[in-house]
Amino acid sequence: MEEEILRQELLSGFIFKDKASEKILDELTQMAAAICDTPISLISLVGKEKQWFQSKIGLDLDETPIENSFCRHAIEKPGEIFIVENPLEDIRFKTNPLVQSDPNIRFYAGAPLTTSDGITLGTLCVIDKKQRALSKLQIKALQILANQTIDYLEHKREHVNQNDLLKKSISKFNKLSNHSLDALFQLELNEEKNIYFTYINETINDLLPQLEIEDFKNHPFKALDFVFHEDRLMVENTFVDAVRHKKDWDITYRVLKTDGTFAWHQSRAFPDRSSSEKVVWYGSFRDVTDKKNYLELLEKIIFDISHIMRRPIANMLGLIHLLEVSDDGDMLNNREIIKYIKIVSEEIDGEIQGLNENYQKIKTSFKNIY
Structure with a gap:
């Protein structure tokens, strides 16, 4: 039961409809039919309710119900080729619709398609409408072709999986990239x-x-x-x-x-x-418009500090010097100096307020960025 579940999971990754895959698989079935000298050759994948033919030579059917499948018996012994030389004498198949009517199977040989993980997905099989047998060389060739078939299917599945991962990675990158502030x-x-x-x-x-x-x-x-x-x-x-x-x-x-x-x-x-x-x-x-505005505001602040504020500070230093050298008795003159110090102090305070306003502009300008 566990193998059945694993097989169904794996089968979803082995259905290839591109022309290159169809051509390669058709060539493998053609080689099998030619080597075994049969009119029909199939790459059959066994599902839960039906088997379908990933590639087919000499048969018009695309799928059959699982109860009519020869291949479901073949996959039970993945280590050997399953051969039915006369279905009319085999209790498992003599009433099978595929034996009783078209394509009138009288011979079947199926080489199991087993993955590297040991899960058998189906068979590469050859079918004839007359009783016959395969030589040892034909049986060996059929097994080699089955090995090539499953190797190709596995490599193709890995390629498909890698493409899917790549597409998902590209999609994720595009989603991230398209939300970037930069045009990458x-x-x-x-x-x-x-x-x-x-x-x-x-x-x-x-x-x-x-x-x-x-x-x-x-x-x-x-x-x-x-x-x-x-x-x-x-x-x-x-x-x-x-x-x-x-x-x-x-x-x-x-x-x-x-x-x-x-x-x-x-x-x-x-x-x-x-x-x-x-x-x-x-x-x-x-x-970078906001960045340019930011730099211009910074330059203005630097200019204000280095030019505008230097004048009132120089004035204040000068007034303080007058206080230092004046006589203690010259109170009238001292009061006049103090008045000017107050004026200069208020001027400095105003400049500091201006710098703060410029800072707030910068903060507002960048609040949506950081």
Whole structure:
């Protein structure tokens, strides 16, 4: 019972409908029929309720009920070829519809198809409409062909499984990639010196919604139409130089938006020279407008500290010096100095408040990013 369950699980991975698989399996059945000199040869897979023919020569049926199957008996002894030389004299088969009517089986030989894990899935069998026997050489050849059949099926199943895993991995990567803030890309320069994107994620739609993406993939230079005119030549020259010399690039430039304003974009990439015939760059496009604004605010803060605040501090130091050198009896003059110190202190306090306001702007600007 456990083997039956395992067989049904494995069979789901052994159904191949592609033309290459059908051709190879048909060639194996043709060889079996030719070597054994029979009109019918089948690759039969035994299910729970029916057997179906993954490949067939000389038979119009695609499947039969399991109770009519010769192969279900053959798989009970996976280590040997199951032969029925005269079904009419065999109590198991003499009333079988396949014996009593078309295809009128009078001879059957089935070589079990057993996986490397010891699970028998079906048979490579040959069938004749007349009584006959196989030579030892034919029996050996049929076994060899059965071994080749199961080897091919197992390798094909592993290939299918690997493709499925690859597709799942690609799907997961695309889901992650398409939620990235960066437009990730793979850019290729082939042996004909043509440049095109072999991959770019959906984030590019957010960065350049006015660009036809499929057209952009095959014609990367079309993105220059949306680069701010003062930056266009710099971007083009940097890109061409990187492609020509197969080196990294890191470009920051302005891009026109649909509302007439512009955003700051950064493009970075590095080449992979693993192939002598082509060069592939892996990189990203990123909107760095907030970063630019952040840097400008920081520069303003630094300017405020280094220029604006130095004046009131210098004034305060000067007033303090006057207090230090003045006579204790000159109270009127001291009061005047204290008044100015208060003014300067308030001025410094105002500047500090301004710096705090700028900090809050930075914090607000980046709260959706971090």
